[in-house]
Amino acid sequence: MQGRQTLKKPAAGNVGERMARSRNTGTPGNTDHQTQPAAPPKDEAANAPRSRTGAIDRVLQILDGLQHANRPMTAYEIAQTAGAPASTMYTIINDLVDKSLLTRAADGTIWFGPRLYRYGLTYAHSLDYLAIAAEEMQRLSADVEETVQICGREDGMMIVLQMAEGPGHFRVTSRVGSRVPINWAASGRLLVGHLDDGEREDFFRRYGQPSPTGLAETRPDVLSRIAQESFAARFALQIGESEASVACLASPVCNVGGECVITISIVMPENKAKQGIDRYSAAVRDAAARIEDRLGWRAGA
Missing domain, CATH: 3.30.450.40 (GAF domain)
Structure with missing residues (x-):
């Protein structure tokens, strides 16, 4: 009958596996916890703005470093001055060069770009x-x-x-x-x-x-x-x-x-x-x- 078919006894091996999983997890008898994905960290949403702020801070480190040195610098020098990973600074510097916020000379040194100059003029005029x-x-x-x-x-x-x-x-x-x-x-x-x-x-x-x-x-x-x-x-x-x-x-x-x-x-x-x-x-x-x-x-x- 249909009702009896739904009460079919599971194989012994399956019961043993369930008991082993229960002992390993400390969860008696209930296997539902084993298949649920881990809950995301509570501060996951907070991590996004913190990451964005970090990128902005790196940009400021680059600009402040150039201003303090008062001369063009290599990307490696900028990274060393900022105490930041070179790979991270290279990526940010390349983006800033692409957007004309920085310029790269033929010898590879980095300096302020024309876009920053235009911003400065607008600010000064105000x-x-x-x-x-x-x-x-x-x-x-x-x-x-x-x-x-x-x-x-x-x-x-x-x-x-x-x-x-x-x-x-x-x-x-x-x-x-x-x-x-x-x-x-x-x-x-x-x-x-x-x-x-x-x-x-x-x-x-x-x-x-x-x-x-x-x-x-x-x-x-x-x-x-x-x-x-x-x-x-x-x-x-x-x-x-x-x-x-x-x-x-x-x-x-x-x-x-x-x-x-x-x-x-x-x-x-x-x-x-x-x-x-x-x-x-x-x-x-x-x-x-x-x-x-x-x-x-x-x-x-």
Whole structure:
């Protein structure tokens, strides 16, 4: 009959196999657990965005490495600098080259690509204060016939944002995009001059570094005091601290909140700076004030 056929006794060998499987798994009698696939990890969904973020981090390591080196590098050098697997970096670099974010020279070295330059131009054009600062930079350079720079802060570094070279033979090693530790430069001290006493001292303790000339101040408390005094005077001077026989005279450009956003500075030979300190300090202060006036950042502007 149909009912009796469904109750057919399984073969002894099959029962033995089932018992063996039960002993191996610790699951008494029930074999359904043996055929079900393993459940996916609970954080499987979280792994996807983490992987994407990792790729972005690798891209930033490549770009930051090139900026820090300030020269073209081989893919192997970039990987070594980032401490990343070479195969991973090669793949990412090839993708970035294909998309014109990086370029590869005939010798195989890697550098920033034209697409990054276009992005940078678009960003710069959106910043009115840099456009106005550039005009005043050119005006100041023509007035004093010296190299003038616009500088900003990037973490613990001072970065040259714009530069107008003077007409003479004097040339400075820092170019647009150059970065130096913030305690080496007159502009660097001004860029943190608006911070509270504790913040300034903590900042210099974290980021201060000895300079190649050995003349840069590194004591956090002293740097904090100098930064405060320079900011209050709207003028900072450094001579030979980052580069021998080179002087920098800087003035802060502050927003309506009193924060130093950028600086404008004259970079010139040490002997000329000492001989004309009054003239040059007044000129750089006036240039900073004009930028603030044009942006409506000065009181009563």
